Amino acid sequence: MFRSLFASAKKLLLWMLLFALLLAAAFVYFPGLKYSLYRVLPPKVRWDISYAVSDKFLVGMVYFVERGDQLLLVKHSYQDKWGLPGGWLDKNETFEQSVRRELREELGVGLTNIEMLEVHKIPSSQIIDIAVRGQLQGDKLKIGDGEIAEFRFFDKDALPAPADILYPHRPYIERYLAGEKAHQRVVVH
The missing domain is CATH 3.90.79.10 (Nucleoside Triphosphate Pyrophosphohydrolase)
Known part of the structure; x- marks a missing residue:
């Protein structure tokens, strides 16, 4: 049971890492993308991101x-x-x-x-x-x-x-x- 749970967590972590890498690559190859995404966020979320x-x-x-x-x-x-x-x-x-x-x-x-x-x-x-x-x-x-x-x-x-x-x-x-x-x-x- 723990082995199955560990394997699922590992698989989820790998998918999250792959998604983060793809997102980072998209921001590098399409520099305007981050501003397009930022624009649709509420101002409070924008400030939270800037702060973080x-x-x-x-x-x-x-x-x-x-x-x-x-x-x-x-x-x-x-x-x-x-x-x-x-x-x-x-x-x-x-x-x-x-x-x-x-x-x-x-x-x-x-x-x-x-x-x-x-x-x-x-x-x-x-x-x-x-x-x-x-x-x-x-x-x-x-x-x-x-x-x-x-x-x-x-x-x-x-x-x-x-x-x-x-x-x-x-x-x-x-x-x-x-x-x-x-x-x-x-x-x-």
């Missing part, structure tokens, strides 16, 4: 990519609204390295004159967000790794309506525009 696979104190970054008097906004493949480009700071990575890596991976461009605008602790969480700005380096933007579905430069005085901007990014954009008028720089919240 990330360091336990996360540093998120949003980038104000400027081209003259225009601001770059993106639509991620797993979102329906406009937002700022950004990403998580990797372990042992500087802020500037993170900005350059993310923008290169997502849009194939760089950023010069990088300047920190804001550091914000997300209430009731172990997340710090850092907002930076810089000038676009290069003019040949192209969607890179499948995370970005669309991008567009908007005149700073003609941004999409607030309802069309990701809720968490709205306050950053409002403070950025207010800071532009006041020539304000680093703000810590």
Whole structure:
């Protein structure tokens, strides 16, 4: 009886391992697949996944990519609204390295004159967000790794309506525009 139970458990474990390997291979060969799957998950599950696979104190970054008097906004493949480009700071990575890596991976461009605008602790969480700005380096933007579905430069005085901007990014954009008028720089919240 135990031998039969052990054999069944072993067989189940092997099938689970095979499934995990096939899923990992699918993510490698079809990089956009993970974003398609991620998109259909409820936001709570998305945060749980991000938390489970990330360091336990996360540093998120949003980038104000400027081209003259225009601001770059993106639509991620797993979102329906406009937002700022950004990403998580990797372990042992500087802020500037993170900005350059993310923008290169997502849009194939760089950023010069990088300047920190804001550091914000997300209430009731172990997340710090850092907002930076810089000038676009290069003019040949192209969607890179499948995370970005669309991008567009908007005149700073003609941004999409607030309802069309990701809720968490709205306050950053409002403070950025207010800071532009006041020539304000680093703000810590």
